[in-house]
Amino acid sequence: MENKRFNDIAIVGVGLLGGSLGLAVKAVNPSVRIVGVGHRLSTLNEALAVGAVDEVSLDPPQAVRNASLVVLCTPVGRFPSLLKSIAPALKRGAVVTDVGSTKVAAVRAAARYLDDRVAFVGSHPIAGGEQRGIAFARTDLYDGRTCVLTPTPATPRAAVRRVDGFWRELGMRTVHLSPAVHDRVLARISHLPHALAALLVNVQNPADLDLAGAGFIDSTRIAGGDPAMWRDIFLTNRASIDQALAAFQRRLVRLRQSLGQGDGRALEKTFAQAQALRAKLLEKRLRTKRVEG
Amino acid sequence: MENKRFNDIAIVGVGLLGGSLGLAVKAVNPSVRIVGVGHRLSTLNEALAVGAVDEVSLDPPQAVRNASLVVLCTPVGRFPSLLKSIAPALKRGAVVTDVGSTKVAAVRAAARYLDDRVAFVGSHPIAGGEQRGIAFARTDLYDGRTCVLTPTPATPRAAVRRVDGFWRELGMRTVHLSPAVHDRVLARISHLPHALAALLVNVQNPADLDLAGAGFIDSTRIAGGDPAMWRDIFLTNRASIDQALAAFQRRLVRLRQSLGQGDGRALEKTFAQAQALRAKLLEKRLRTKRVEG
Numbered sequence: 101m102e103n104k105r106f107n108d109i110a111i112v113g114v115g116l117l118g119g120s121l122g123l124a125v126k127a128v129n130p131s132v133r134i135v136g137v138g139h140r141l142s143t144l145n146e147a148l149a150v151g152a153v154d155e156v157s158l159d160p161p162q163a164v165r166n167a168s169l170v171v172l173c174t175p176v177g178r179f180p181s182l183l184k185s186i187a188p189a190l191k192r193g194a195v196v197t198d199v200g201s202t203k204v205a206a207v208r209a210a211a212r213y214l215d216d217r218v219a220f221v222g223s224h225p226i227a228g229g230e231q232r233g234i235a236f237a238r239t240d241l242y243d244g245r246t247c248v249l250t251p252t253p254a255t256p257r258a259a260v261r262r263v264d265g266f267w268r269e270l271g272m273r274t275v276h277l278s279p280a281v282h283d284r285v286l287a288r289i290s291h292l293p294h295a296l297a298a299l300l301v302n303v304q305n306p307a308d309l310d311l312a313g314a315g316f317i318d319s320t321r322i323a324g325g326d327p328a329m330w331r332d333i334f335l336t337n338r339a340s341i342d343q344a345l346a347a348f349q350r351r352l353v354r355l356r357q358s359l360g361q362g363d364g365r366a367l368e369k370t371f372a373q374a375q376a377l378r379a380k381l382l383e384k385r386l387r388t389k390r391v392e393g
Numbered sequence: 394m395e396n397k398r399f400n401d402i403a404i405v406g407v408g409l410l411g412g413s414l415g416l417a418v419k420a421v422n423p424s425v426r427i428v429g430v431g432h433r434l435s436t437l438n439e440a441l442a443v444g445a446v447d448e449v450s451l452d453p454p455q456a457v458r459n460a461s462l463v464v465l466c467t468p469v470g471r472f473p474s475l476l477k478s479i480a481p482a483l484k485r486g487a488v489v490t491d492v493g494s495t496k497v498a499a500v501r502a503a504a505r506y507l508d509d510r511v512a513f514v515g516s517h518p519i520a521g522g523e524q525r526g527i528a529f530a531r532t533d534l535y536d537g538r539t540c541v542l543t544p545t546p547a548t549p550r551a552a553v554r555r556v557d558g559f560w561r562e563l564g565m566r567t568v569h570l571s572p573a574v575h576d577r578v579l580a581r582i583s584h585l586p587h588a589l590a591a592l593l594v595n596v597q598n599p600a601d602l603d604l605a606g607a608g609f610i611d612s613t614r615i616a617g618g619d620p621a622m623w624r625d626i627f628l629t630n631r632a633s634i635d636q637a638l639a640a641f642q643r644r645l646v647r648l649r650q651s652l653g654q655g656d657g658r659a660l661e662k663t664f665a666q667a668q669a670l671r672a673k674l675l676e677k678r679l680r681t682k683r684v685e686g
Contacts, residue, residue: 227606229607229608245606246603248604275604285598286604288596288597288601289597289601289602289604289605289609290604290608292593293593293612294608296589297612297667298663298664298667298668299644299667300589302644302663302667303581303585303637303641303644304670305581306670306673308578308581308582309670309674309677310568311539311541311568311583312582312583312674313520313521313582315583315587316582317674317675317678318611318612318614319586319590319611319612319613320586320612320667321611321612322611323671324671324672325664325668326668327661327662327664327665328661330660330664331657331660331661331664335655335657338652341652342652345645345648345652346649347596348592348593349645351595351596352588352592352638352641352642352645353642355588355592355638356635356639359634359635359638364628367623367624369620371587371591371616371620372620373591373594374591374594374613374616375616375617375618375619377594377599378613378617379617381610384602384603385610
């Protein structure tokens with residue numbers, strides 16, 4: 101069975117992720133009709149000007165009425181109110197997805213506000229970075245990256261297939277995980293790094309930053325991310341992030357013990373393990389030509 | 394008073410730092426005579442082949458006999474035995490410096506093994522990265538970066554001036570700090586980030602690394618560094634690094650408290666503070682054209 105393409109798409113939130121999504125969809129399939137939805141006309145007009153959307157709207161329920169696919173590209177904290185407001189306006193058979201970094205809360209909000217006439221398929225394209233806004237949008241943001249889909253047993257299979265095909269058509273590799281597993285894994289590999297980067301910046305004496313080398317600059321790049329977006333991510337994934345922070349803290353305490361004992365072998369082992377794991381990761385990336393730069 | 398240039402230089406250790414140093418010195422002043430010292434002939438021959446040194450030696454005391462400047466470019470753990478072995482061979486008026494990442498131990502070893510006929514001036518050029526070996530050596534490694542000099546009240550002023558001029562001639566900005574202050578500042582801004590990056594890699598489930606995004610890759614770049622070099626750095630700066638780790642741990646615990654309480658304002662404040670501090674740092678780098686990439 102051929103998957104039906106989505107021909108009318110509403111993108112809610114046209115910043116870096118939403119704007120890049122519009123550009124990517126248009127590049128693959130110029131005949132798709134895209135409505136960009138937002139709350140600032142200047143942003144919407146910029147999205148229109150760069151060709152990321154065909155029309156714009158300040159009114160979510162109005163904008164999604166004809167959409168066969170609605171993609172939520174706002175911070176995850178806004179999902180519940182958005183879903184509630186668009187639910188009555190969605191047409192029968194519409195599919196709703198998102199690009200949020202946490203999935204349990206998103207799937208729960210969808211289950212609460214959407215009815216059986218429509219399907220929600222959680223998506224997390226692992227792309228973006230610390231930049232923000234339509235000005236940074238680019239056609240290839242998603243190309244070659246990984247998208248995690250988080251269907252539940254209740255999610256209609258056909259909708260999952262269509263959303264999967266949607267991301268793959270943009271050049272993404274897709275992986276399916278349950279919302280809970282997604283949130284647990286991402287807590288360690290994405291949310292924990294952000295917490296560490298932010299604390300690493302904050303613990304510095306500002307006057308000493310003159311002596312920061314390239315290592316510090318790279319290590320803290322993600323701390324440049326939007327604070328409100330990260331607040332939402334942390335608030336919607338509290339338990340898993342706390343587990344990740346606790347696991348990290350245990351390793352920190354063990355490292356301090358090795359240091360206190362002057363245990364050079366233990367220190368070297370810790371550093372060598374990290375070096376080897378990271379080399380393996382990079383090698384695998386190169387092999388599969390999916391280096392994320 | 395004009396500072397006297399060094400015309401005979403011995404570089405002990407011709408890896409990334411030593412090799413790049415030879416290339417940079419040669420680029421500025423081709424008539425300088427450089428001896429490269431090491432314990433592996435293949436590395437020494439490679440340094441010779443790329444033009445980083447004019448001659449090579451496997452015998453440190455022999456190699457430094459005619460040097461007006463000796464630069465130690467080995468891991469800092471080897472400084473005591475090296476200084477002890479070359480001390481009797483150094484000529485009167487010779488200056489010894491280094492490129493080590495910790496300075497209290499280096500200065501202490503120099504005070505122990507070198508006599509008054511020669512001068513030791515601790516240097517820490519903040520350059521390098523996680524790459525290793527002569528194969529990565531490049532002429533511009535030091536250009537535009539900062540070099541911290543760590544003279545003590547006992548260090549002859551003339552030698553400090555000459556070493557300062559040496560680094561500035563390679564395009565470096567120089568800063569003078571006491572060895573203790575250097576080690577305390579670098580513990581937070583350089584050694585702490587390495588510890589965090591290594592632990593961040595090690596805390597992951599290897600199977601989950603497939604879902605690592607660009608943020609994780611950047612955050613852990615420095616974890617690719619040489620484990621033995623980092624072991625030496627940690628062993629020679631134990632107290633300051635433990636203080637840095639402890640300060641970080643306190644912030645980690647506070648973040649976990651905010652998370653546990655679902656305190657969105659506190660979380661956002663933490664992330665916003667980091668974002669603002671980092672933006673200020675990058676802006677300053679751009680303004681002074683010293684972006685370290």
